[in-house]
Amino acid sequence: FQMARVKVISGASGKDFENLKKTALELGRTTFFTANHVAELQTNFSKLGFTTPEILAAQEATLGLATVTGVDLARAAEVAGATVRSFNLNATDTARVVDVMNLSFASSALDLEKFQTSMSKVGPIAAGMNIPLETTTAIMGTLTDAGIEASIAGTSLRNIFLQMGDPTSKLSQALGFTVKNLFPTIFAVETQSVTTGTGYTLIGSYDAPGT
Numbered sequence: 575f576q577m578a579r580v581k582v583i584s585g586a587s588g589k590d591f592e593n594l595k596k597t598a599l600e601l602g603r604t605t606f607f608t609a610n611h612v613a614e615l616q617t618n619f620s621k622l623g624f625t626t627p628e629i630l631a632a633q634e635a636t637l638g639l640a641t642v643t644g645v646d647l648a649r650a651a652e653v654a655g656a657t658v659r660s661f662n663l664n665a666t667d668t669a670r671v672v673d674v675m676n677l678s679f680a681s682s683a684l685d686l687e688k689f690q691t692s693m694s695k696v697g698p699i700a701a702g703m704n705i706p707l708e709t710t711t712a713i714m715g716t717l718t719d720a721g722i723e724a725s726i727a728g729t730s731l732r733n734i735f736l737q738m739g740d741p742t743s744k745l746s747q748a749l750g751f752t753v754k755n756l757f758p759t760i761f762a763v764e765t766q767s768v769t770t771g772t773g774y775t776l777i778g779s780y781d782a783p784g785t
Contacts, residue, residue, distance in 0.1 A: 576613035584620035584629070594626060597633060605637060607647055612637075614648035622655040628665030632658070635669040642676050643686050653690045660697030661707050674711050682715030688724040689714070695728030699735050 577598065581591050594616055602609030615636055619629045632655065640650035657671050658664075678684045684692075692714045700710040710731070717727040737744070 576610050576617065580613050580616045580620060583617055584624075584626065586620075586626050590626040593630060597630060601633070601637065607637060607640070611647045614646070615651040618648050618651040619655050622652075622659055624655060624665060631665040632668035635672040638669075639672045639675060643679065645686055649686070653686055656690070657693055657697065657707070660693060661701040663707075671707065674708055678711045678715045683718040684711075684715050688718055691724040692718075692728035692731070695725065696732040696735065699732050703735055703739050705735065 577595055580586070580594055580598075584591075584594070586594055598609045598612040598616065601607060601612045612633070615633065616629050619632060624632065632651075636647065636650050636654050639645075639654055640647045643650065654668055654671055654675070657675070658668055661671075663671065675686070675689060678689065679686070689711070693710075696710060696714070700707075713731060714727060717731065718724065722730070
């Protein structure tokens with residue numbers, strides 16, 4: 575039944591569908607996931623517009639993500655695939671996306687759900703400003719470690735990036751340049767005396783604690 579759904583949603587036919595079915599059966603035999611689980615992965619990638627070659631390229635890395643995080647394959651595919659699309663990456667970059675996610679989950683308070691919630695807010699903006707996935711994820715991890723709720727953190731970082739890209743914003747004027755100069759901007763934030771309260775005021779994303 576699930577492979578029938580894959581066929582309908584992906585639009586795959588002939589050799590393409592046979593390749594999807596073959597890999598689902600093979601992975602069902604060689605991993606602790608079932609063929610039905612793999613078919614659910616393929617279904618969710620199809621919903622995101624992945625072609626058959628893209629699904630095949632993304633499968634292995636996504637299985638690794640599901641294994642490390644303990645989530646089901648369908649959810650792993652949904653989050654990994656959405657991240658690939660948000661940052662305008664290729665399906666062959668799924669392994670890179672998964673590596674970034676796994677590293678952030680191991681070294682910060684981020685988990686799959688917090689990552690997805692935050693990235694749904696900030697991912698497309700970061701990508702549009704050529705801010706790498708790695709940089710965006712690292713900042714999200716820092717914000718999450720500080721106890722900032724994922725949705726608020728994602729929205730706030732989105733506002734920061736938008737204001738850094740706007741030469742007329744208070745934040746860009748305070749720093750002296752826009753986000754196009756990413757590393758000088760990070761250096762300025764780290765070295766200039768911009769207090770937390772002042773930062774909140776410049777960003778205007780949400781009220782500073784205690785205000």
